[in-house]
Amino acid sequence: MTPDQAFTRYEEIRNRLPAAPQGGDRVQIAGLHELADQVDVFVFDAFGVLNVGERPIPGAHDRVNQLRQMGKQVLVLTNAASFTRSQTQAKFARLGFQFTPSEIISSRDVCEAHLYRVSPKGQWGVIAPPGFSPEDLRVDALALQDNPRDYDQAGAFLMLSAAGWSAERQALLHNSLRRNPRPLVVANPDLVAPREDGLSLEPGYYAHDLQDRLGLQVVFHGKPFASVYETVERRVPNIDPKRIAMIGDTLHTDILGARARGWSAALITDHGLFAGLDVHRFIDISGISPDWIAPSI
Template sequence: MPAPTVTSAEIFERYEEIRLRLPAAKFPHRSQFIDNLGAITDKIDVFLLDAFGVLNVGEQVIPGAVERLEMLADQGKQIFVLTNGATYNSNQAYQKYRKFGFSLKQRQVISSRDEALLALNDIPDHFTWGVAATDYSAIEELPNRTRLLADDPQAYDAVDGFLFLSSAQWTDKRQQLLTEALQRHPRPFLVGNPDLVAPREEGLTLEPGYFAHAIADETGIEPVFYGKPYAAVFERALRAVDLTGVDRSRIAMVGDTLHTDILGGAAAGLRTVLVTDHGLLKGMNASDLIQRSGIVPDFIAATT
């Protein structure tokens, strides 16, 4: 799609508009300000890290992030990347972070796409999904029959349900075709990335959640979301953690967005860390947004 002109302030307001579709949570009364994650190693044993805005911005690694993760690992901390990125499969995502220089094992990278695909295993084999993705999204790994959604209107009527994984090649025309198809014939509508935007070098790019919520507003059809801030992906992450001797109060979700990372982490009963200097809230008054939204992180860090 063409580079959007949406601003962080507009996206904050949009998240507030769709708040009723997001989970509820309890929050601390106030946040503690810290410089980086190194300041809370005495309080946290497990770090669940968002990717965009915490580890990287687009294809650029956030300065010091590689070294910070190495330091946490040297101290025996458990580290997992918990990403809403659904364009790539788990192996592609893992290779991406290895290329960036992060010393991670594949089991440490947990994506919303993995959770969405797991849900497909409960769907009858004869089901055909219309998939919003890219031609490099490896949709052939899906357990059901698939059809990549493009500009053919007949494709939207020929499938049994829709799975939205990536908006990288999405267009206004395809958005209209999907909206009209659901209006004519309501069907299951699954979304593998609930994010409204992602921070990249050129600014914010619109993500599947942005388009899915627009369709929900117009059609009244509620999508099923997989990924932060929804519970299933946190449950999946916690199953990967060695919880021996670890209380949930010593597990932290680290992210750059209030309405996905912080809200989702708090709803899962975890501590939360908001990173402000690289992602969605860069250049904004985070304290004002926290007060307005009521979404309060345990810690606010300038950087990872």
């Protein structure tokens, strides 16, 4: 999928995303240090902001450390739901970022905390990454692969990762849900993610395909949906929302979700979804406008 195709698809599903007020002055800045007098808490997306695939973005370590030295709180809010909490911590350490566990909020952790509300009993069929261990989840879980009976026996479904997912497995899930509608929960609402070799398809892409074809209701946890922003706010109580800034590379997840929550937002343009493109064209079409635009953090 190309960036233009991804943007078009985000616009097609816009009615399923949170509504946000108009505004955002899209002021061009050189880096986040220019916002020190306006922002107390910097909340970073990961892909396209701190790293691209398995490579840290040049200068990202230094900027995060500079903000800490300026007395700012720094957090990561990631939709990458393939990893457990310890794996996520290890990933950032491997990339050279020294975030503490309390500074990392993943959509997977938030999602797991809500699963019992959706289906307190029965087995969950999980769209999971390679190497997934059912014991890593707080519910009875089975990784879905190529056995149709596993799909039909599940009492509910959870999408964590699209790594290893295929059109054939998507068809198995679709047919099982068509025969017997059950809850579907998605821990990564992203349609795509930037990698070294282009954009990968993510769980949100497959979930919205099922919504289109079956009309089922899907429960999403992750940007731009409210539960992850609520979790961040509990980590930084008594902070004016306008002095919390989401730093991201996508309009329909990072920027839209922040604006819907009353936060400020900065769009990073040179390493993620809009790398090499005229971002103002996409802002004008979507009406999702950040407060600031920077090439990198």
